[in-house]
Amino acid sequence: MSLGESERKAAIVFGGSRGIGAAIVKRLAQDGFQVALTYLSSPDRAQQLVEEIGALGGKSIAIRADSADAKEVDAAVTRTVETFGRLDVAVVNAGVLRIGPVDAVSIEDLDLSLSINVRGVFLAVQAAARQMADGGRIITIGSNTAIRTGSPGSSVYAMTKAAVAAMAKGVALDLAPRRITVNNIQPGPTETDMTSSMIDRLKDIVPLRRVGRPDEIAGLASYLAGPQSGYMTGSSLTIDGGYVL
Ligand SMILES: NC(=O)c1ccc[n+]([C@@H]2O[C@H](COP(=O)([O-])OP(=O)(O)OC[C@H]3O[C@@H](n4cnc5c(N)ncnc54)[C@H](OP(=O)(O)O)[C@@H]3O)[C@@H](O)[C@H]2O)c1
Incomplete structure (x- = not known):
């Protein structure tokens, strides 16, 4: 049975x-x-993705919105609700990786990391929470570096991802009365543009002897966005081939 548009749930990523x-x-x-x-x-x-989804019969829109800009983030949520008539799920994935030892990391890299990975995550969670239906789902993308940093040069990145895990717990308590769950996925090394220069080295340090695939992380997001995860909130779920063990 196919659902009408107003019955189909809506998500923002x-x-x-x-x-x-x-x-x-x-x-x-x-x-x-x-x-x-x-x-x-x-x-x-972004446009190519919208076209791919359209070709498969799905409906999506791409919105230019800098995660560092509170107004743009808020406007993206408003446009989502205007377009789809509802908001059920928000996934806060945007992030940057800036590596450098503590005595060399630049103020620009520190500020960008905090701006996108911490402040930007909070802004997106806040904007989504304000317009989301009761019973909705908020999912953040942290990192296993919040638990095990593992290599020099990652203090700034690890600090931002630990902040996201802590944020998820506090926001989960705030939104529990509305039955909105808030959970944080902590991927380990996963094959994307962010890690393309490090993949060979990363493979050797993961117990499962491989890096993750984006669709594996997406599978966990799908579970957290779905009905079966309704009793889980405030959790950080690590998916990293055993690296933190
Ligand atoms: N790959 C890994 O091994 C790994 C491991 C643990 C955690 N993570 C986390 O997973 C998330 C995704 O990582 P990824 O590997 O897929 O990274 P990626 O390939 O570098 O993609 C980053 C995504 O974030 C968006 N983005 C970055 N800055 C933005 C901004 N200011 N405003 C709006 N969008 C912005 C990018 O959009 P545009 O290109 O359009 O700017 C892009 O879609 C990040 O939070 C990352 O920290 C990744």
């Missing part, structure tokens, strides 16, 4: 143009969601 975010957009569309995705510097890839 912040940072959905590439990598893990794009895999989540595709998976949620396959799961039957209408999906809005935000992008910043990859308009062509």
Whole structure:
């Protein structure tokens, strides 16, 4: 039985143009969601994704919205609700990786990391929570580096991802009365543009002797977006081939 548009649930994926975010957009569309995705510097890839989903009979829109800009983030949520008539799921995936030892990391890299990976995540969660239906789902994408940093040069990135795990717990308590669940996925090394220069080294340090695929992370997001995860909230779920063990 096919559902009418107003009956089909709607999701927004912040940072959905590439990598893990794009895999989540595709998976949620396959799961039957209408999906809005935000992008910043990859308009062509965002548009291509919208076309791919359309060709498979799904409905999606791409919205340019810098995760560092509170107004743009808020406007993206508003446009999603205006377009689809509802908001049921928000996935906050946009993130940056800046590596450098503590005595060399630049103020620019520190500020960008905090701006996108911490402040930007909070802004997106806040904007989504304000317009989301009761019983909705919020999913953040943290990192296993919140638990095990593992290599020098990652203090700034690890700090931002630990902040996301802590944020998920606090927001989960705030939104529990509305039955909105808030959970944080902590991927380990996953094959995307972000890790392309490190993949060979990363393979050797993961117990399962491989890196993850974006669709594997998307599978966990699909579970967290779905009805079976309704009793889970405030959790950080690590998916990393055993690296933190
Ligand atoms: N890959 C891994 O091994 C790994 C491991 C653990 C955690 N993670 C986390 O998983 C998430 C996705 O990582 P990825 O590997 O898929 O990264 P990626 O391939 O570099 O893609 C990053 C995504 O974030 C978006 N983005 C970045 N800055 C943005 C901004 N200011 N405003 C809006 N969108 C922005 C990008 O959009 P545009 O290109 O359009 O700007 C892109 O869609 C990140 O939070 C990352 O920290 C990744």
